[in-house]
Amino acid sequence: MQAVRLYRYGGPEVLVFEEHVPDPPMNGDAVMIETVAASVNPIDWKVRSGARQKDFPLLLPAILGRDVSGVVSAVGGNVRHVKPGDRVLAMGDATYAEKVVIGGSLVTHAPDGLDLADAAAIPLISLTGDQLVRHATAVTKGQTLVVSGAIGSVGRAAVHTALKLGVRVIAAVRARQVDAARQLNVPEVLAIDDDAAIAGLPPLDAVADTVGGEAAVKLLAKVKPGGSFGFASVLPAGAADAHPSVKVTRVFARPDPSKVREFADDVRDGKFALPIGHRLPLRDAAHAHVLGERGGVGKIILLVRPAGG
Numbered sequence: 531m532q533a534v535r536l537y538r539y540g541g542p543e544v545l546v547f548e549e550h551v552p553d554p555p556m557n558g559d560a561v562m563i564e565t566v567a568a569s570v571n572p573i574d575w576k577v578r579s580g581a582r583q584k585d586f587p588l589l590l591p592a593i594l595g596r597d598v599s600g601v602v603s604a605v606g607g608n609v610r611h612v613k614p615g616d617r618v619l620a621m622g623d624a625t626y627a628e629k630v631v632i633g634g635s636l637v638t639h640a641p642d643g644l645d646l647a648d649a650a651a652i653p654l655i656s657l658t659g660d661q662l663v664r665h666a667t668a669v670t671k672g673q674t675l676v677v678s679g680a681i682g683s684v685g686r687a688a689v690h691t692a693l694k695l696g697v698r699v700i701a702a703v704r705a706r707q708v709d710a711a712r713q714l715n716v717p718e719v720l721a722i723d724d725d726a727a728i729a730g731l732p733p734l735d736a737v738a739d740t741v742g743g744e745a746a747v748k749l750l751a752k753v754k755p756g757g758s759f760g761f762a763s764v765l766p767a768g769a770a771d772a773h774p775s776v777k778v779t780r781v782f783a784r785p786d787p788s789k790v791r792e793f794a795d796d797v798r799d800g801k802f803a804l805p806i807g808h809r810l811p812l813r814d815a816a817h818a819h820v821l822g823e824r825g826g827v828g829k830i831i832l833l834v835r836p837a838g839g
């Protein structure tokens with residue numbers, strides 16, 4: 531099969547498009563998906579560079595990619611709810627490839643009417659944003675939650691979940707992103723780079739942070755005692771220890787196919803906007819990483835084969 535592999539850690543150039551990579555092995559609990567598209571996530575370039583070797587060591591040569599959309603080509607003997615020919619969507623591994631094998635219980639059907647290629651943008655960011663709000667912050671109806679990086683992909687998913695829960699959302703974004711953030715239909719938008727605006731925040735019930743670094747530390751300081759701070763990225767060392775009265779929790783996205791389907795339905799129905807910045811062929815994965823690492827682009831889709839082709 532065609533796939534993009536890396537043989538060593540490094541810059542985008544270590545991603546090599548290959549025509550003859552062995553198919554992934556099947557088993558009785560798995561499905562094989564003929565990939566229509568994968569999407570690019572920040573974790574892909576963090577793993578590629580070697581920056582996350584400790585948490586995500588690779589067995590080289592390796593195939594990156596956490597999201598897949600496509601058509602089922604084979605099912606293991608124990609799989610009942612999908613069959614060959616079904617259009618599916620999943621969070622998985624090694625998805626920069628023509629064929630992806632994944633546990634049958636982890637895939638969900640793509641809703642009719644949803645573009646299958648763009649649907650590859652949905653799984654990882656939706657699960658992360660949703661679990662960041664529901665589990666890491668555990669915020670409840672009527673409470674006040676700041677979502678940082680709110681117009682990023684995980685940030686949008688976090689805002690979407692929080693609004694569904696009836697939470698009062700404050701979207702925190704770069705100053706130049708404030709106008710875009712107003713489109714999120716949240717009651718309040720603030721610029722993270724504006725120290726006076728941060729200082730003027732009321733004591734917060736919770737923060738759902740997707741940006742990490744010093745911006746996250748400034749927001750952590752605004753959480754009230756007993757409040758919660760959930761984060762998806764990396765906090766500076768010691769940041770959590772400085773606020774012992776705040777429950778600080780890192781999210782690691784876990785599979786939840788029914789939640790992926792819920793977000794997919796909301797995208798199809800126009801209730802959840804997930805902008806696609808670029809659609810590139812799989813062989814251009816290295817360029818996709820260059821674009822992604824520059825930031826500010828929205829989701830990047832790697833097209834593997836035409837939907838329905």
Ligand SMILES: NC(=O)c1ccc[n+]([C@@H]2O[C@H](COP(=O)([O-])OP(=O)(O)OC[C@H]3O[C@@H](n4cnc5c(N)ncnc54)[C@H](OP(=O)(O)O)[C@@H]3O)[C@@H](O)[C@H]2O)c1
Pocket residue numbers: 571572573654655658678679680681682683684685703704722740741743745762763764781782783824825826827828829
């Ligand atoms: N733990 C998990 O399971 C998990 C899963 C998925 C993602 N993540 C992590 O979550 C983070 C967000 O992922 P994503 O897919 O949402 O990325 P994304 O779509 O690029 O969104 C990130 C957003 O944050 C903004 N941003 C970055 N640094 C900022 C700062 N210092 N101040 C204000 N805004 C800032 C970005 O603006 P610009 O584009 O202008 O930089 C962008 O709008 C990444 O670190 C990713 O690795 C974790």
